[in-house]
Amino acid sequence: MKHLLLRVSASGAIVTTAGAAVLAVAVCSLCIRGSLPSTLDAMVLACFAIAIAATSPLQVRLVADGMTSPVASAIGLGLALSSGLPGGHMMKDGTPLIIVTAAVGLLAGWLLLRITTGRPTGLSSVGGCLIAIAVAALLYRQLRVFHGHSALDRYAVWGDERWRTAAAMAAAALIAGGVLVVASVEVYRDGRPLLTALREVAPLQGALSVAVASTATAIALGLAPLGVLAIPLMAAPLVLLRFAMRQQTAVIDTRRQTIAALSMLTDVAGYTPSGHAARVAALSKKIGRLLHLGDKELAELEDAALLHDIGQVSLASPIPGGSTIDVAPSDQRSIAEEGTNIVRRTEVLDGVADIMQAQATQYRNVRERGEDVPIASRIIKVCNAFEDLTGGDPALRDVAIERLTLGLGYEYDPTVLDLLARVTADA
Numbered sequence: 001m002k003h004l005l006l007r008v009s010a011s012g013a014i015v016t017t018a019g020a021a022v023l024a025v026a027v028c029s030l031c032i033r034g035s036l037p038s039t040l041d042a043m044v045l046a047c048f049a050i051a052i053a054a055t056s057p058l059q060v061r062l063v064a065d066g067m068t069s070p071v072a073s074a075i076g077l078g079l080a081l082s083s084g085l086p087g088g089h090m091m092k093d094g095t096p097l098i099i100v101t102a103a104v105g106l107l108a109g110w111l112l113l114r115i116t117t118g119r120p121t122g123l124s125s126v127g128g129c130l131i132a133i134a135v136a137a138l139l140y141r142q143l144r145v146f147h148g149h150s151a152l153d154r155y156a157v158w159g160d161e162r163w164r165t166a167a168a169m170a171a172a173a174l175i176a177g178g179v180l181v182v183a184s185v186e187v188y189r190d191g192r193p194l195l196t197a198l199r200e201v202a203p204l205q206g207a208l209s210v211a212v213a214s215t216a217t218a219i220a221l222g223l224a225p226l227g228v229l230a231i232p233l234m235a236a237p238l239v240l241l242r243f244a245m246r247q248q249t250a251v252i253d254t255r256r257q258t259i260a261a262l263s264m265l266t267d268v269a270g271y272t273p274s275g276h277a278a279r280v281a282a283l284s285k286k287i288g289r290l291l292h293l294g295d296k297e298l299a300e301l302e303d304a305a306l307l308h309d310i311g312q313v314s315l316a317s318p319i320p321g322g323s324t325i326d327v328a329p330s331d332q333r334s335i336a337e338e339g340t341n342i343v344r345r346t347e348v349l350d351g352v353a354d355i356m357q358a359q360a361t362q363y364r365n366v367r368e369r370g371e372d373v374p375i376a377s378r379i380i381k382v383c384n385a386f387e388d389l390t391g392g393d394p395a396l397r398d399v400a401i402e403r404l405t406l407g408l409g410y411e412y413d414p415t416v417l418d419l420l421a422r423v424t425a426d427a
Contacts, residue, residue, distance in 0.1 A: 018131055026096040026099035026100050041092075044227075048101060048231065049104050051075045052075050056109020056110060056113055057069075068180075068208070070208055072106065073212050075231060077133060077173050083155045084223060095138055107126065127183070128184065128187065173214075180205065212238070262306075266313060278306070284302065287416060287419045301380070307356060308339065308356055321388075323388040324384070355376045356377075356380075363409065382412050382420055386404060404417055
């Protein structure tokens with residue numbers, strides 16, 4: 001439980017707190033009003049809660065460590081937009097009851113996810129989804145913009161022009177989808193600059209939110225002719241989309257495993273000490289996080305660090321100890337160029353190849369000539385030199401930092417070297 005609280009406080013406290021506040025207001029409103037739903041409404045609400053709980057574990061990963069449940073979100077928004085039922089019955093239940101029902105389903109789904117996966121999960125995704133559902137319910141059920149009436153009030157009047165209802169539902173759902181995007185950005189941000197978080201999260205979550213909004217609208221419109229059968233029927237395409245996204249994630253994971261295996265080639269062939277590339281990659285990634293690089297940039301940095309010495313396989317004889325820090329700058333560039341050529345042949349790792357190509361460039365070229373050297377290349381240059389000097393031995397850390405400081409501003413980026421000193425001191 002302590003681990004969970006730390007997780008929430010680190011990356012989603014604002015969203016979680018806001019969701020809890022929304023739920024608290026809804027519960028208080030219900031207690032004050034004291035009204036109970038009809039038997040039919042209660043059965044429909046129960047079906048929605050069960051559906052939300054059952055689909056909450058169907059998560060997709062949009063960014064690293066960022067999971068979302070699009071199917072549960074769509075069903076929850078469908079509940080917020082619910083109107084007509086078979087036989088002309090109307091879902092007139094107020095926004096507070098809608099919010100509480102959604103919260104019950106989301107929390108049950110959260111518990112189910114913890115039980116089935118065994119991993120600690122934060123409540124920020126529950127909070128963000130609940131806020132979005134509340135926004136949709138308020139816009140559709142409470143906002144009186146149609147001659148003093150809400151869109152729900154006009155449902156029967158618009159019977160011959162159902163497109164008006166569909167438009168009102170879609171508008172409310174899309175605005176709620178925007179809330180989901182904002183919540184995802186806030187959770188993902190976790191110390192990162194706002195623009196970095198927006199660049200990483202908004203395109204993916206925005207596209208998914210449109211799919212969620214359209215599915216929610218379809219569920220709400222389908223309730224009148226189909227009843228609660230509209231929930232599984234209309235949500236089915238989103239479930240299939242989730243499986244397709246999981247397949248894509250599996251392909252990406254396989255590629256990363258292939259790169260990790262390829263990085264061991266120089267170790268096995270005796271060109272570099274065992275574990276050298278992995279240590280450089282781990283150190284580079286820590287520094288990249290401190291520089292608030294996005295997930296895509298971090299992934300390319302890690303891949304380039306794992307493969308940074310692959311060019312050594314072109315050497316007639318290995319460099320003693322695999323250490324490139326003491327070889328001539330022209331030889332360093334030659335090794336980097338050979339490695340770049342190998343990686344470019346894959347035709348899918350051009351970003352990684354660009355980083356590798358510039359890894360041997362001296363920092364003075366940036367300072368004096370204004371050369372555009374990727375920050376990832378500068379990170380790898382510093383981390384590789386540090387690992388060449390220490391070989392993974394923490395006892396050699398101070399000597400290595402002192403040696404690298406001699407090249408400060410000429411060979412190595414001062415900012416990266418400062419972060420290296422901080423990271424290795426913490427270790």
